[in-house]
Amino acid sequence: MPKQLHDNICAEHLFSSLFKKYSKDLHDFLYFKFGERLNPSDKVQDAFIKLWENCAKIPPSKAKSFLFTTANNLMLNEAAHQKVVFKHQQIKPKSYTTVTPEFLMQEEEYLKKLEKALSNLTEAQRVAFMMNRVEGKRFKEIAALLDISTKAVEKRIYGALKKLQEDIEGFK
Template structure:
């Protein structure tokens, strides 16, 4: 025999014959063992893909065992995954807080007031402030974005901050 045994499975014709010989039987076994819900035919396809990817490493006499073991392991992994999914579906999201209704109301009022004061700032102060505090830009980056000097950027940010602090201080 001039060809090595490893090349037998990598041959497309021989691989097709392996598929024809084992695919339906393997699919039926997985179906009987695990049911339809876990898509046994998909696992069979994936097992054959793994066989093809590793055809040079697998001897023809161990191909059947490789397919059955691989497909079964894939089904077991799917069963484990479904258990995790079910476990997380049972956990109900937290629909309560430890915050008192008074705190929640004060928080909403503060946010309304904050947005109102923010909207009353000069546009240049508001933009510089938001770039710095919300987007996390440095003073130099704000200056570069707005095409102004670093000192002007600092002045606008601090002016906006002071106006916000003064207007919101009474809520504390």
């Protein structure tokens, strides 16, 4: 086997000749395999950049294999990235509306009405209602905590709801 004249491809003229020899074939390979959408020209350039960065490690006989493998991997990575981008484009972000001063004023008035209505409830109704609606406890849990029956908890909460609906219009 004849001894190669160059141990690596860091010599500019050798690297340039590799570029002239393989760049078109590499581009065509990527274009036919992946299409134009993933920009094969950029991946060809990136593959040659990686070849230049590793020129001392890669013998000239392995340069073609390195280029094609690297470029193919770059395209696969780009395709995977595009899938993620497409998936996130499908998810519509929550739309946030701007809060007007009128809305803030109405909210404040409603909260005052709610506080007043809650204070008009009996202590038993208020405790059961708050444990259910604010703390998220179930009727059985409330019954166990207050040492009463589940039916008594239901009666207190439904009584509180009825009273709140009377005191605050639009309360559900």
